[in-house]
Amino acid sequence: xxxxxxxxxxxxxxxxxxxxxxxxxxxxxxxxxxxxxxxxxxxxxxxxxxxxxxxxxxxxxxxxxxxxxxxxxxxxxxxxxxxxxxxxxxxxxxxxxxxxxxxxxxxxxxxxxxxxxxxxxxxxxxxxxxxxxxxxxxxxxxxxxxxxxxxxxxxxxxxxxxxxxxxxxx
Amino acid sequence: xxxxxxxxxxxxxxxxxxxxxxxxxxxxxxxxxxxxxxxxxxxxxxxxxxxxxxxxxxxxxxxxxxxxxxxxxxxxxxxxxxxxxxxxxx
Amino acid sequence: xxxxxxxxxxxxxxxxxxxxxxxxxxxxxxxxxxxxxxxxxxxxxxxxxxxxxxxxxxxxxxxxxxxxxxxxxxxxxxxxxxxxxxxxxxxxxxxxxxxxxxxxxxxxxxxxxxxxxxxxxxxxxxxxxxxxxxxxxxxxxxxxxxxxxxxxxxxxxxxxxxxxxxxxxxxxxxxxxxxxxxxxxxxxxxxxxxxxxxxxxxxxxxxxxxxxxxxxxxxxxxxxxxxxxxxxxxxxxxxxxxxxxxxx
Amino acid sequence: xxxxxxxxxxxxxxxxxxxxxxxxxxxxxxxxxxxxxxxxxxxxxxxxxxxxxxxxxxxxxxxxxxxxxxxxxxxxxxxxxxxxxxxxxxxxxxxxxxxxxxxxx
Numbered sequence: 292x293x294x295x296x297x298x299x300x301x302x303x304x305x306x307x308x309x310x311x312x313x314x315x316x317x318x319x320x321x322x323x324x325x326x327x328x329x330x331x332x333x334x335x336x337x338x339x340x341x342x343x344x345x346x347x348x349x350x351x352x353x354x355x356x357x358x359x360x361x362x363x364x365x366x367x368x369x370x371x372x373x374x375x376x377x378x379x380x381x382x383x384x385x386x387x388x389x390x391x392x393x394x395x396x397x398x399x400x401x402x403x404x405x406x407x408x409x410x411x412x413x414x415x416x417x418x419x420x421x422x423x424x425x426x427x428x429x430x431x432x433x434x435x436x437x438x439x440x441x442x443x444x445x446x447x448x449x450x451x452x453x454x455x456x457x458x459x460x461x
Numbered sequence: 462x463x464x465x466x467x468x469x470x471x472x473x474x475x476x477x478x479x480x481x482x483x484x485x486x487x488x489x490x491x492x493x494x495x496x497x498x499x500x501x502x503x504x505x506x507x508x509x510x511x512x513x514x515x516x517x518x519x520x521x522x523x524x525x526x527x528x529x530x531x532x533x534x535x536x537x538x539x540x541x542x543x544x545x546x547x548x549x550x551x
Numbered sequence: 552x553x554x555x556x557x558x559x560x561x562x563x564x565x566x567x568x569x570x571x572x573x574x575x576x577x578x579x580x581x582x583x584x585x586x587x588x589x590x591x592x593x594x595x596x597x598x599x600x601x602x603x604x605x606x607x608x609x610x611x612x613x614x615x616x617x618x619x620x621x622x623x624x625x626x627x628x629x630x631x632x633x634x635x636x637x638x639x640x641x642x643x644x645x646x647x648x649x650x651x652x653x654x655x656x657x658x659x660x661x662x663x664x665x666x667x668x669x670x671x672x673x674x675x676x677x678x679x680x681x682x683x684x685x686x687x688x689x690x691x692x693x694x695x696x697x698x699x700x701x702x703x704x705x706x707x708x709x710x711x712x713x714x715x716x717x718x719x720x721x722x723x724x725x726x727x728x729x730x731x732x733x734x735x736x737x738x739x740x741x742x743x744x745x746x747x748x749x750x751x752x753x754x755x756x757x758x759x760x761x762x763x764x765x766x767x768x769x770x771x772x773x774x775x776x777x778x779x780x781x782x783x784x785x786x787x788x789x790x791x792x793x794x795x796x797x798x799x
Numbered sequence: 800x801x802x803x804x805x806x807x808x809x810x811x812x813x814x815x816x817x818x819x820x821x822x823x824x825x826x827x828x829x830x831x832x833x834x835x836x837x838x839x840x841x842x843x844x845x846x847x848x849x850x851x852x853x854x855x856x857x858x859x860x861x862x863x864x865x866x867x868x869x870x871x872x873x874x875x876x877x878x879x880x881x882x883x884x885x886x887x888x889x890x891x892x893x894x895x896x897x898x899x900x901x902x903x904x
Contacts, residue, residue, distance in 0.1 A: 462804050466811070473849075476818050480822055480825055491884050498838065502873070503842070506850070509849070509853060509866070513856065524869060525865070525868070528872050528873065531876070539884050543886060
C-alpha cells in the first residue's frame with residue numbers, strides 16, 4: 292500500500308462526498324441551509340475520522356469494485372436465501388441432524404478488505420460461521436458435513452475474487 | 462394493512478421476549494451476549510414497524526441509533542470477554 | 552417455601568399496582584392534571600416562542616434552561632468525582648495502559664469499524680444539529696460520539712486513543728457545554744430580556760425567530776461536544792493505570 | 800388492496816417466519832457456536848425481508864433510502880457481531896459440541 296500525499300487527499304474528498312450523500316439521506320430535505328451544514332459536517336467528519344482512524348477509505352476500493360458491487364450483492368443475496376432454507380430445514384427437523392465441526396480454510400485473497408468481505412460472506416451463508424482469522428488461515432465452524440464440503444468448493448471465494456478483480460495465481 | 466403490520470410487530474416483540482430466555486439462562490457469557498444481540502435486532506425491526514404503524518417518520522432515526530448501539534455493545538463486550546484475564550494468565 | 556412466599560409477595564404487589572394504575576386517569580384524556588396548566592402553553596406556543604419544531608427541545612433548552620444547566624452540571628460532577636479519585640494525566644509522568652493485550656484484535660472487526668466509524672460520527676452530528684426538528688439533541692449526540700470512541704478504544708487500544716485525542720484538546724472542549732449555556736444566556740440579559748431568552752438587542756422582529764433557532768443550535772452543539780468529551784475523559788481515566796511505561 | 804400491499808404483506812410474513820425460526824434455533828441448538836448460525840442467518844434475512852417489505856409498502860421517498868441504509872447496516876453489523884461473539888468464545892477455549900454428547904441447556 293504505497294500511497295502518496297495526493298492520493299490520500301483525493302480519498303478524503305471521496306469519503307466526504309460519500310458522507311454528504313449519507314447526510315442528504317438522513318436529513319431527507321434539500322433546503323440550502325441543510326446542504327451547507329451537510330457539506331461542513333461531512334468535510335469535518337472526513338478529516339476527523341482520517342485523523343483518528345489513521346487511514347482513509349481502503350485503497351482496494353476502486354471504481355471497478357463499486358461497479359461490480361450490485362452483481363455481487365445479488366449473488367450474495369441468493370446465497371443467503373439458500374443458506375436460510377438450509378438452516379431452516381435443520382432447525383425444523385425434530386431430530387436436529389447436526390454434526391458441528393471446526394475446519395481450517397486457507398484463502399488466497401490478498402489484503403485485509405477482501406478477507407473481511409470473504410469472512411463476512413462465509414458467516415452469512417450455508418451453515419458456516421468464521422470464528423478466527425490468522426493471516427490467510429480462517430477457522431470456520433460448520434453445522435454439518437455438507438456445509439464443510441460446500442465451503443471447500445470455493446464458490447464464495449471466487450465471488451469475492453471476482454468482486455475485487457483478484458486472480459488465483461496472482 | 463395497519464392491523465397486519467401491528468400483528469407482525471406483536472409477533473416479533475413476543476419473539477424478542479422469548480429470546481430473553483437465552484440472555485437470562487445461557488450457560489456461557491457468550492450465550493448471554495448473543496441473546497442480547499438478537500433481542501436488539503428484533504427491537505430494531507419492531508421500531509421500524511412502529512414507524513409505519515403510527516406514520517411517525519422520525520422514529521427511523523431512533524431505529525438507526527438502536528442498530529448502531531447494538532453493534533457497539535456486542536463488539537465491545539465480545540472484545541472485553543476475549544481479553545479478560547490475560548494478565549493473570551501471563 | 553421461600554420461593555412460594557416471594558412469588559406471593561410479587562403477586563400481591565402486582566395486584567396493588569394494577570389497582571392503583573386502573574384508578575389513574577387514562578393516557579391523553581382531557582382531565583389529566585398535567586394537561587391543565589403548563590402543557591397546553593408548551594404545545595401551543597413552543598414553536599413560535601422558542602423557534603424549534605421539536606417541543607421537547609424547546610422545553611429543555613428554553614423554558615427549563617436552568618434545569619438543563621443543572622443536568623450538564625451533574626455530568627461535570629461525575630467527571631469531577633472520577634478525577635478526584637483517579638486524577639488527571641500529568642505532564643512528564645508515565646502511565647501504563649491496561650489494554651496492552653497479547654490477543655490481537657480481529658481483522659474483520661477492525662475493518663468493519665473503520666468503515667462504520669465515519670458514519671457513526673456523522674450520524675452523531677446529525678443528531679446534535681437536528682435536535683430542533685427530530686428526536687435527539689446535544690446529550691444524545693454526545694452519547695453517540697462517546698459510544699463510537701468506546702469501540703475505537705476497545706479495538707485499537709487506549710494508548711493510541713489518548714494520543715489521538717490528547718488532553719490538550721479535551722480539556723478546553725469539556726467546558727463547551729456550560730460555556731455555551733452561560734454565554735448564550737448572557738446574550739439574553741444584554742438584550743434586555745431574561746436569562747436564556749435568546750434575544751439580541753435592537754433586532755427587527757422578523758429576524759428574531761431565525762436568531763433563536765441558531766442560538767438554540769449553538770447551545771446544542773456546545774452540550775454535544777462538552778458531553779462527549781466528558782464521557783471520553785471518564786472512559787480514559789477509568790482504564791488508565793499509573794506508574795508504568797508509556798506505549799506498547 | 801393493491802398489488803404493492805400484497806407483496807409487502809408476503810415479505811413481512813416471510814420475515815416473521817424467519818424470526819420465529821431464529822428464536823426456535825436459539826432455544827434448541829446445543830452450544831454457543833451452533834447458536835450463532837440461526838442468529839446470524841435467520842435474523843438477518845428476517846430483518847431484511849421485513850424492511851424490504853416496508854420499502855415496497857411505503858413507495859419511493861427519502862425514507863426508503865433510510866430503510867436501505869438500515870438494511871446495509873444490518874448485513875454488515877450482524878455478520879461482524881456473530882464473528883465477534885464466536886471469536887471470543889473460540890479464544891476463550893469453550894469446547895464445541897460433538898455428536899453424541901449431552902445437550903447443554
